[in-house]
Amino acid sequence: MTASSPMNRDLFWRLIEISTALSSERNTARLFEKILDAAQDITHADGGTLYLLKEKNGRLALEFEIMRNNSLSLTLGGTSGRPIPFAPLPLLRDDGTPNHNNIATHTALTKRMENIEDAYCAEHLDFSGTKAFDARTGYRSKSFLTVPLCNHEGEVIGVLQLVNAKNPQTRESIAFPQDIEPIVAALASSAAIALDNQILLQDTRDLLDAFIKVIAQAIDAKSSHTSAHCQRVPALTELIAEAACQAAEGPLQSFNLNENDWYELRVASWLHDCGKLATPDYLLDKSTKLHLLIDGVETVKTRFTALMAQVEAGYLRQMRDNPAQIPVLEELMREEIANLADDCQFIEKANKGGEFMSDEHKARVRQIAERCWKDHLGVEQPILTEQEVSFLCIDRGTLSFDERQKINDHMKVTIQMLESLPFPKNLQRVPEYAGGHHEKMDGTGFPKGLKRDQMSWPARMMAIADIFEALTASERPYKPPMKITQALGILQRMRDQNHIDPDLYQLFLTARVWEQYAKRFLKPEQLDVDSIDAYR
Structure with a gap:
């Protein structure tokens, strides 16, 4: 096949098309599928497996991410929702020597492509697992093309394995032609770059998530009386947001959150009280009126x-x-x-x-x-x-007026802290969401005195979540945990006084968000509502 042949030109343009598609995919599971789809399409492979190299318990192993076989109508992993029932393949044996028997681990260790014409005749590699699979399914695994996926630093991050190239006319299993290897290598390079970017993005997000939760845990640890508040408010905020997304009528019927919006709301709700890091401990722990460092x-x-x-x-x-x-x-x-x-x-x-x-x-x-x-x-x-x-x-x-003002200052600190962070575009509303949960719809809240139309839906949701969690929390020493009837009665009065959003209160009530939350986080005796009619 010459460089200028129509087949090569078609493959060239197909490779560009695939590379573009891979670079724009943000969903990891769909990215796995696109990589395997493209590889099977170019090579006419009947099946394939994508492995990722991961470390578990101090040992590197190839984990199955997606597995497919067209003849067997088999799809596992990826977006299928069906788990792959095979154990990871360790790169080292129990005695610490490299595992060169398995073709996938051998490829990862050598960083070289392996093109096997017939697995049953490959004496230097162990295909016992493949033969056992064939015996169970009646399939005949023959040709294998196994390619390492290396990142920009030359490190192996995964392995792409293709099985049984098919003759496009006869559909019989044939060897993978050698002249397809550079095309597959180029595809593997593009796939590795896309995959590595996705891994780096996910690692960054995981680090940010962990850092956010550490801050929330540090705030909760400052006071046993507000422990878990920073963990329960995000859960309740998400329940309200889920109800809003499902609203079929009313002011919220067009409200929706995409994947980035959900993440932005989650980050904001976890950080909503980060300013309390600057609040004196004795105020957070002030369980009685005369309590300063000790109870006076x-x-x-x-x-x-x-x-x-x-x-x-x-x-x-x-x-x-x-x-x-x-x-x-x-x-x-x-x-x-x-x-x-x-x-x-x-x-x-x-x-x-x-x-x-x-x-x-x-x-x-x-x-x-x-x-x-x-x-x-x-x-x-x-x-x-x-x-x-x-x-x-x-x-x-x-709390006295002056002490309450010091407590309220945590909102100013929260906003200052969050506005000082260089949030990326998809997280730029975090300060607004997190900094508005003590505002009131009539403009008498703090720290900015915002009115309802100056606040986003998520900020108004977080205000209700913050209030309801505080009312029903069981750790507050100055009051017993309120039952749902009492908490809903207070929210109802706050709605009537134009302190909380009336539409969100109605949604909170009728979608029974309070009940979902209570079943997850509150004591059974707190859930005492027979009918919501009195709270409409």
């Missing part, structure tokens, strides 16, 4: 104990000086000590925080603060400091 209520209780002892000592002195008044003084002493004990118990309860601190309770805290006790120097000190009074009068939860 213990100091307050000690003061009450000292004051009770001082009150008792004062009455005992009066009893010594006025024996006739002992019964009256004893009653007064018991009453005052009981009142002090009751005040101390009230302070302990107020310290735990909750959904609401009434004005009446705040007034009682201030009244108690007027009491004084004497320190070790005999100097009168207030039973509660001004800071303690301020903390104990916190309306909701355990």
